[in-house]
Amino acid sequence: MLGSSDPQNARPASLDAIDLSMLAELERNGRLTNAALAARVGIAESTCTQRLRSLRDRGVIRGFRADIDPAALGLTLQALITVRLGTHGREQIRGFEQRVRSLPSVLTAFHVAGADDYLLHVAVESAAALRELVLEHLTTHPHVRHVETQLVFEVLEGSGMVPREPVHPPHV
Known part of the structure; x- marks a missing residue:
């Protein structure tokens, strides 16, 4: 199964730029409404709904939960x-x-x-x-x-799994 939590059977999911943008927005705020997510990514709400369902079905999005202190x-x-x-x-x-x-x-x-x-x-x-x-x-x-x-002593949050900005190679 794609996106399986079993590392022996896991294969990278095929993700395009829109999928990655959606994931980056959800990683920042998992409570975004479908309308807000669609607006931030620049797609129709119906497209956003379909893409979210696909990301869940493929196991890319494993779930949503509260981050409790x-x-x-x-x-x-x-x-x-x-x-x-x-x-x-x-x-x-x-x-x-x-x-x-x-x-x-x-x-x-x-x-x-x-x-x-x-x-x-x-x-x-x-x-x-x-x-x-x-x-x-x-x-x-x-x-x-x-x-x-x-x-x-302190828990420091990392940058997350999804790149937030396109990474450009340095100009030489």
Whole structure:
């Protein structure tokens, strides 16, 4: 399936300049109405509706969601936690991933290559809650061999996935 979240089966979607413009606008503001999006991109509303449906159907747009400030929910402490497993069988990996998905403090989990196996971005209400998360929910997992925690001082937003302006090569 095009746009699949399975990296082994994913193929780049065929996107034209209008698709990219639509994606850039939605990346900035996912709450744009169809009329506003069509006006910003310079296409008819009916065309915009069809293109949006196509982008969703192809898996390019995976969904829309609110970007909630963890601090607004009392989760004022964020951390990155690296996890190294002792064994790497399918069942052990599935078991660990199932535990991680069930923890309400985990914002994002990445299965990574390198010395560590997972990188977890978590948000908790206090240092005590972070300690409990690590000691009671991660290090107690039977296949976890090593855990390292780094506090997040600030989260900086990147530029996003869609280029905002055409990139022109420098003139020599």
